[in-house]
Amino acid sequence: MKVLFGSIRFTLLLLLAGCGLSMGQQTGAVSGEQNGVYRYQKPANDGIGKTYLGREIAQVMGHLGAAWLERPEREQEERTDLLLDALSLKPTDVVADIGAGTGYFTFRMAPKVPKGKVVAVDIEPEMITDLNNTKKKTGQTNIETVLGTITDPKLAVGSIDLALMVDAYHEFSHPREMMTNIVRALKPGGRVVLVEYRAEDPNVPIKLHHKMSIAQATREMKAVGLSLKTVYRKLPQQHVMVFQR
Incomplete structure (x- = not known):
């Protein structure tokens, strides 16, 4: 069954946060709200009514739909093998899998960075x-798990070579704050990789707000000091967009 809801990596906390902070998040998280970065409108069927740089943020689903992330046909449908190759990982890289979910990519990237690690x-x-249970079962030692917040992935400054977000960024309720903190976590020369369903292609069977165009992604990354370096176009339905400072 085709899932038309985009990524199910981040919880409904993100949706609740579309109207402000939830469940005791720190007050510093509202800087984007205070500075007028976000706008509000009547929600679309698959949106939350909160817009950022002209894009309505998409609704999200929680962990109860996580089985979709591990569906057997995912590799063939999305050619995740090609995506992993496109990352050009080095053995020493420290990679942050932002919105790791069940760890589909976390556990596939870890063997490619034997002298580095993956931060899920x-x-x-x-x-x-779930991530910690799978880590224990597989015995992979170069994986670290981090419980982030709706505005902060809780990564140390200058600690990562690459931040990967697979079908997740379009659902961030506070994209400006999240990306600002992700950029701070990059090492010199570090990369941000967004994998998003192609909004330019009407044949991609995903709801509108769960797609992103290259132009829109470039606009949003520019707001946090990143520029588009390359686009990998060989996946069946997704862009792989690489950004750097």
Whole structure:
């Protein structure tokens, strides 16, 4: 069954946060709200009514739909093998898998960085529990799990070579704050990789707000000091967009 909801990596906390902070998030998280970065409108069927640089942020789903991330046909449908190759990982890289979910990419990237590590970030405790259980079962030692927030992935400044977001960024309720913190976590020369369903292609069977165009992604990354370096176009339905400072 084709899933038309985009990524299910981040929890419904993100949706609740579309109207402000939820569940005791720190006050510093509202800087984008205070500075007028976001606008509000009547929600679309698959949006939350909160817009950022002309794009309505998409609705999200929680951990109960996580089985879709591990569906057997995913590699063939999305050619995740090609995506992993496109990342051009080095053995020493430290990679942050932002919105790691069940760790589909986390556990596939870890063997490619034997002298580095993968930091799996999610804001949902259930996902972190699943990640830790799988880590224990597989015996992979170069994986670290981090419980982030709706505005902060909780990564140390200058600690990562690459931040990967697969079908997740378009659902961030506070994209400006999240990306500002991700950029701070990059090492010199570090990369941000966004993998998003192609909004330019009407044949991609995904709801409108769960797609992103290259132009829109470039606009949003420019707002945090990143510029588009390359686009990998060989996946069946997704862009792989690489940004750097």
